[in-house]
Structures are given as structure tokens and as C-alpha cells.
Amino acid sequence: MPKQTMTRKASDNVYLHKDFHGALSNGIEYIHEKYGAEAVRDYLRQFAGTYYAPLKEDLIRRGLIALKEHYDKIFKAEGGKVRFTLSDCELQIEVETNPAVQHLRAQKIPVARLFSETIRTVGEELCAGTPFAVELLAYDEASGRYAQRFYRKA
Amino acid sequence: MISCTEFIPAYSELFKFLEAKDGPKAVLDFWNYLSDRFLNNLRDLVTANGIRGCWLYWSRTLNEEAADFTMELDEEAGTFRIVMTHCPSKGRLMEYKHITPYHDYCGHCDVLYRRVLEPMGYEYTTDLSKCDQAKCSVVIKRKEQ
Numbered sequence: 001m002p003k004q005t006m007t008r009k010a011s012d013n014v015y016l017h018k019d020f021h022g023a024l025s026n027g028i029e030y031i032h033e034k035y036g037a038e039a040v041r042d043y044l045r046q047f048a049g050t051y052y053a054p055l056k057e058d059l060i061r062r063g064l065i066a067l068k069e070h071y072d073k074i075f076k077a078e079g080g081k082v083r084f085t086l087s088d089c090e091l092q093i094e095v096e097t098n099p100a101v102q103h104l105r106a107q108k109i110p111v112a113r114l115f116s117e118t119i120r121t122v123g124e125e126l127c128a129g130t131p132f133a134v135e136l137l138a139y140d141e142a143s144g145r146y147a148q149r150f151y152r153k154a
Numbered sequence: 155m156i157s158c159t160e161f162i163p164a165y166s167e168l169f170k171f172l173e174a175k176d177g178p179k180a181v182l183d184f185w186n187y188l189s190d191r192f193l194n195n196l197r198d199l200v201t202a203n204g205i206r207g208c209w210l211y212w213s214r215t216l217n218e219e220a221a222d223f224t225m226e227l228d229e230e231a232g233t234f235r236i237v238m239t240h241c242p243s244k245g246r247l248m249e250y251k252h253i254t255p256y257h258d259y260c261g262h263c264d265v266l267y268r269r270v271l272e273p274m275g276y277e278y279t280t281d282l283s284k285c286d287q288a289k290c291s292v293v294i295k296r297k298e299q
């Protein structure tokens with residue numbers, strides 16, 4: 001049988017590897033099992049505080065439009081169905097199709113019990129130290145459908 | 155939601171978090187856990203297709219990850235190679251100005267895949283000497299019967 005070779009450049013493909021949702025779900029479940037629920041939140045605060053530092057600066061500088069643009073970009077990249085309602089003081093995000101949970105369910109990869117913290121805790125960390133706050137209004141465990149409200153603190 | 159396009163920094167921070175909790179062994183324990191629970195797709199493909207299973211597995215993942223690579227499958231010799239000329243994961247981590255990658259970030263690949271393939275009768279050899287340039291190589295070879 002002849003040898004087979006494949007050569008690719010980064011520019012040949014779009015960067016979208018949805019199995020990463022499964023690795024994250026496993027990571028969250030591992031921390032939960034080994035160190036408890038609060039450790040999951042500590043980890044997500046550490047991640048969000050580090051990775052989203054530029055986004056947080058943008059939120060302070062430009063307001064809620066920064067978050068709207070961020071979430072719009074990632075939901076478009078992943079093919080999620082989402083509706084944004086934005087005013088000066090409030091951004092409501094209603095996610096009809098959650099690409100992360102949809103992928104996990106389709107691939108029969110277990111969804112971590114605290115997977116919703118990737119929304120709740122990350123949102124809270126994004127707002128920490130800014131004039132904004134956030135609440136998770138609804139979250140459906142089965143589908144990952146959720147509604148989240150960011151708002152300017154009084 | 156954390157997008158899959160944001161996973162790599164989340165992964166690196168997870169390793170840092172675990173090491174801060176319980177030292178390097180905590181990171182190794184997690185890699186073993188992840189290999190056992192999450193790499194069933196690789197395990198199943200190699201069980202069903204032999205060394206070609208490696209080709210099938212990595213031809214999907216490396217394309218989805220938009221890597222710069224060359225893969226070679228030689229079924230007669232029982233070998234599969236990857237030469238990674240630019241790893242998308244390590245490359246991304248190195249591009250971020252505000253993030254310091256976990257010091258042994260590239261170690262996870264070696265542990266995760268070796269743990270699947272060696273018990274199935276394959277030798278797994280990797281060269282991580284240039285991983286600070288987001289380059290590495292892997293050779294997987296069927297062991298002689």
C-alpha cells in the first residue's frame with residue numbers, strides 16, 4: 001500500500017475545533033470531583049480575569065457594546081442562535097442554541113454538572129471592578145439555552 | 155459561553171490552577187484522567203483501523219485546529235508521523251501578550267496520546283525540543299509482534 005501524505009497551512013482551514021468544549025467540560029468536572037464546587041468558580045475566575053483582561057478594559061472604556069461585539073463574534077463563529085438587546089445601561093443576551101452544549105450532547109460527551117458556571121462565573125468576573133453587574137436569568141441544563149443580563153450598576 | 159476558539163488559554167490556565175493547588179503531579183493526574191475519559195474517539199479509530207486510525211483521527215483534528223503540518227501514513231511499515239511546523243495551540247498561547255503559557259503546556263500531548271496508544275501495541279516517540287517555537291514531531295509505530 002503506498003504511503004499517504006497530507007500537508008496543510010494554517011490558512012487552509014478555519015479554526016473551529018468543537019471537541020475543545022468536551023475537554024473544557026471534562027476539566028470542570030475534574031476540578032469539581034477533586035476540589036469541590038468553589039474550586040471550579042476559583043478556576044473560572046482565574047481564567048476569565050487573565051484571558052479577558054483586554055475585554056474588561058474595553059468594557060470600561062466603551063461600555064456594554066464591547067461585550068455585545070465579543071459575544072456576537074463567538075456565537076457567529078460557532079453557529080449559535082442568539083439575540084442581543086442593547087441599550088446604554090443594559091445588554092440582554094438570549095441564547096436559543098448553545099453551540100457548546102449542543103456539540104457535547106450530539107457527541108454524547110458528558111456535560112459537567114457546573115458547566116453553567118462558564119456563563120455565570122465568567123460573566124461575574126468580567127464585571128468585577130467595572131461599573132457593570134450581571135445576572136443569569138435562566139439556564140436550561142439539557143440544551144444550554146440561557147438568558148443573561150449585563151447592566152450598569154446604580 | 156466560553157467559545158471553543160478560546161479554549162487554549164482556558165486549558166493553559168487550568169494547568170496553572172492545578173499546579174498551584176497540588177504541584178506538577180496534579181497536572182499529570184488530570185492529563186491521565188482526560189486521556190482515559192476523553193480520547194475514546196482515537197482509541198476506537200485505532201481499534202477499528204489499526205495505524206490508519208491515527209491518520210483518520212489527526213486528519214480531522216489538525217484540520218479543525220488549522221495547524222501547519224505534514225502527516226505521513228505508511229501502513230506497510232506500520233508507521234504514522236506528524237511534523238508540526240506551527241502548532242496552533244502553542245502558537246496562539248505565544249501570541250497573547252497578556253498571558254503566560256503554562257511552563258509545560260506541550261507535555262499534555264505526549265501524556266494524553268501515549269497513554270492511549272502504548273497499551274494498544276504502538277510505540278509513541280515525540281520530539282518537543284522546539285516546542286518553544288510551536289514546532290514538534292511525533293512518530294507512532296506498530297510494535298513488532
